[in-house]
Amino acid sequence: MTTSNAIPSNLDIQSNVDLSAYNTMSLVCIADRVIDLHTEQDIEQASQILQQTTTDNSKKPSVLVLSGGSNVLLPKQLNITVLRPLLKGITVLNETTDYIDIEVMAGENWHELVVSSVNNGWFGLENLALIPGLVGASPVQNIGAYGVQLEDSLLSVKAYHLPTGVWHTISCEDCQFAYRDSLFKRQPNTWLISRVLLRLHKDPQRVSANYGDVQQVAQKHAQQHQRISIQPVDVMNAIIDIRKQKLPDPKDLPNCGSFFQNPIIAQAQFKQLQADYPDIVGYPMSDGQVKVAAGWLIEQAGLKGGGIAPILTHKNQALVLTNHAPKQASQADIQTSQQYISQTVFDKFGVLLQREPVWIDENL
Numbered sequence: 231m232t233t234s235n236a237i238p239s240n241l242d243i244q245s246n247v248d249l250s251a252y253n254t255m256s257l258v259c260i261a262d263r264v265i266d267l268h269t270e271q272d273i274e275q276a277s278q279i280l281q282q283t284t285t286d287n288s289k290k291p292s293v294l295v296l297s298g299g300s301n302v303l304l305p306k307q308l309n310i311t312v313l314r315p316l317l318k319g320i321t322v323l324n325e326t327t328d329y330i331d332i333e334v335m336a337g338e339n340w341h342e343l344v345v346s347s348v349n350n351g352w353f354g355l356e357n358l359a360l361i362p363g364l365v366g367a368s369p370v371q372n373i374g375a376y377g378v379q380l381e382d383s384l385l386s387v388k389a390y391h392l393p394t395g396v397w398h399t400i401s402c403e404d405c406q407f408a409y410r411d412s413l414f415k416r417q418p419n420t421w422l423i424s425r426v427l428l429r430l431h432k433d434p435q436r437v438s439a440n441y442g443d444v445q446q447v448a449q450k451h452a453q454q455h456q457r458i459s460i461q462p463v464d465v466m467n468a469i470i471d472i473r474k475q476k477l478p479d480p481k482d483l484p485n486c487g488s489f490f491q492n493p494i495i496a497q498a499q500f501k502q503l504q505a506d507y508p509d510i511v512g513y514p515m516s517d518g519q520v521k522v523a524a525g526w527l528i529e530q531a532g533l534k535g536g537g538i539a540p541i542l543t544h545k546n547q548a549l550v551l552t553n554h555a556p557k558q559a560s561q562a563d564i565q566t567s568q569q570y571i572s573q574t575v576f577d578k579f580g581v582l583l584q585r586e587p588v589w590i591d592e593n594l
């Protein structure tokens with residue numbers, strides 16, 4: 231890493247940065263310039279610099295917003311500026327006997343927020359334990375796990391609109407959340423989220439444990455602590471246990487979590503598949519469609535632990551693509567393996583798999 235003196239500012243700017251340690255898939259990537267943002271003033275200042283260095287003023291500056299790098303697939307070379315929102319702080323804004331409103335800055339670690347909330351007696355996030363990444367990225371794909379999504383606890387988001395340089399407070403409704411989707415995901419590198427406002431409840435009896443084996447494992451935790459009923463802390467610890475068993479830790483084996491979204495198909499198609507494959511795993515949606523377990527489809531297509539080396543599905547969890555050549559494999563290797571897996575699944579089931587992590591183009 232070298233420090234650039236080209237632009238006079240007190241910003242934390244570096245050039246020719248190797249990002250292989252900044253993405254959990256450990257793909258090779260060199261970025262022209264990286265600016266670490268510690269305050270909202272830093273965001274404004276960085277935006278001004280970007281506008282100055284953008285030749286055509288009407289054009290959106292070419293930037294990539296990068297937080298924990300756990301949901302991105304980076305190209306070998308990024309000839310643009312990478313903005314890293316690392317703002318810290320958690321503030322209580324409002325509290326009643328039933329709930330508490332907290333404002334969390336974008337650079338806070340998501341899992342640490344979940345643990346500290348539950349320890350404080352503030353509930354609602356426990357099902358989202360152990361999701362890697364930073365808080366600012368959590369609204370981008372409306373993070374979700376074990377029957378709960380971020381939108382269930384989110385009141386609003388404060389975000390900077392990079393093309394115009396204007397701050398916006400965006401309500402939960404205006405974030406246009408959907409399954410692993412939001413306004414921010416549909417307009418990439420246009421918004422820079424600096425804080426999120428969450429409403430967490432205080433009722434220890436209100437838990438969401440009816441998903442997979444959460445109930446059973448949480449029950450064991452509750453019994454160990456002589457609690458008559460399951461409490462949020464039991465759900466959180468159960469989910470931590472389950473995730474540790476099922477998902478490889480990116481530090482040991484680079485990955486970016488679930489690589490494919492669970493496809494949503496029409497009920498008629500699901501029934502047809504069920505006739506041929508009675509064990510098919512599907513979850514009925516409120517709109518009548520069915521969410522099919524992508525991991526099951528991949529496994530049944532004979533691809534558990536398969537793919538094209540060095541990018542292979544995990545031996546215990548077919549939904550996760552893992553990189554067996556850290557800091558050497560590139561985006562092209564991902565594409566080759568992804569195409570092979572998708573095509574094999576489509577040929578067998580007629581179901582199209584969609585990628586979940588964000589594909590970053592070399593020329594944004």
Ligand SMILES: Cc1cc2nc3c(=O)[nH]c(=O)nc-3n(C[C@H](O)[C@H](O)[C@H](O)COP(=O)(O)OP(=O)(O)OC[C@H]3O[C@@H](n4cnc5c(N)ncnc54)[C@H](O)[C@@H]3O)c2cc1C
Binds near residue numbers: 418
């Ligand atoms: C082992 C593992 C398990 C996972 N499990 C889950 C899971 O259960 N559920 C789930 O939903 N996800 C899961 N993920 C995916 C990932 O953890 C989440 O999507 C997480 O929110 C990404 O956070 P990040 O800080 O790493 O974001 P990054 O990967 O850095 O960025 C992701 C996207 O958000 C944008 N972005 C980042 N920060 C900001 C910001 N401040 N403002 C605007 N845009 C921004 C980026 O440009 C990019 O498009 C998992 C990943 C791994 C590696």
